Amino acid sequence: MIKKLDEMEKHLKLGERAILSVAAAHNEEVLISIKEAVNRGVIQPILVGNIDKIKSISKSINLDLENIELIQEDDIVKCAEIAVRLVHDNKADFIMKGLLDTSILLKAVLNKEYGLKKEGLLSHVMIHEVESYHKLLLISDGGMNISPNYEQKEGIIKNAILAAKSLGIEEIKVACIAAVEKINPKMQATIDAHKLQEACENGLFGKNVIVEGPLAFDLAVSSHASEVKGLKSIVSGDVDIIITPTIEVGNALGKSLTYMTKSKSAGVIMGASVPIVLTSRADSSESKLYSIIYGALISKNI
Template sequence: MIKSLDELLELKGNKMKLAVVACQDEDVLGAVVESAEMGISDPILIGSKQETFDFAEKLGLEISTFRFIESSSLEEAAETGVRLVSAGEADYLMKGLVDTSILLKAVLNKEWGLRTDSLLSHVMVYEIGTYHKLLYLTDGGMNLYPDVEEKAKIIDNASVVARAMGNEKIKVAVLAAKEKVNPKMQATVDAAELERLGKEGRFGDDVIVEGPMALDLALSKEAVQVKRFPGEVAGDADILLVPNIEMGNGIGKAITYLAGGKSAGIIMGAKVPVILVSRADDKETKLYSIALGNMIAKYSREMAK
């Protein structure tokens, strides 16, 4: 089981081909080149060749050996990247200097896109000094106010990430503001339903879903003891399922800026993982995200055999 994000950077072999959409971005290009040098990814650059090579020269990066595909627009770059995956020429995608909406529109194209029966959702993997293992937060980046069926699919997506990282037993805390079901608080109602579905085997024998649960109970063994809260997940959660994007965004930002957490982010639910990082994310986060995407792409390929 992967216990730290640095371990992702130490995994070598079976490099997956990474299609970088609109690669003319300094930070993205730097992380992509470093990932290639470390033996993590095999990049295919898509975008403005002039701008990209100007950035490479400025940053002292060697990219002449990479496959490059010129595109005249962001829409063309997004379509090219998605079509490469559809044709089996690339294993996963990364967002460069392109609007998220443009990239996802291509991913969801009905004719040549990467649609599945699942729901696209964002998963952040955090390494925090005050927690005893990696923490998976979902979904603070895409789905605004998911209903219970959508939350079930979000759990499915996050569980794939956790399995790819080597987790044999996955503990999901369905977050809410309190632990008792209150019909006036939809998050608590949904949490109880998701727990019921989990007990019926909806998420697989390796996934334990419990809720509703406040954040302190999900993460703190001391809080669990004080409140005498029962269950297998409390105090030892792997996945935090948030009820809405505000809670997810707030928890994630707090981990990064107040707790100094390291992170990697990925979009799941398409045929391949999609790396979508914020422009505010540092190079380390982008590099971890590339490595995470490579691991998930490799895992998904093996599971499909």
């Protein structure tokens, strides 16, 4: 079981680089993370974008392009299409967003002719390494689905479970969080969380998965908090996945961990046939690198 982000790299097969297609790759921050992933032997990139800009940036950051395929395209919409088609045609293992809007890339991913969409929905999964927690913590969904209904939450859990399996977790523990741990008819999050727990008990999420809810966040991450409140819980203090009721909760929780606890993190979009690396301009180069490595790890395990 992988408990630290640095351990992910060791679980990729030595000498077997994942092929990463990058849409609109003419961006310094993206190319810096690409350079580090290449130097570590994690990926073999295909860079789609303005070749002159890619070469200029690569020269300034000492990225060797000799063995890297470059595809010329100035139009960012076409950049997205080409990058997605590379995956669709089995010429790349996963995809990364470069200097283009997320909506443009996702529109290509959802294209009915050459896209990468499977049944279900797309959702964002962040993985955090927090110094005060004994293993990696996954949070979903703080980046895609604004106010998911019950059915969408089922999809979010399924995607997060798939992302967690790549970490070698034998028994995946999921907490559906809310403000309180009791069902309240006026709080939809508590109703959905309880239904999700029942669905898990009825086998919806497969073997070796435990879903509990509703749980307040402190009860999810602290067994001591559960003991104090007299709550019997299997996942409390040992949770792997936090499912948030809305995007605001997921977004705030993830950024709180990043900025207030200085946690290391990585993020991917799940729900397509391959993981999609979608980093923010504010993300550190370390976070971008970990996201690429996590995407490579997932792509080799799905």
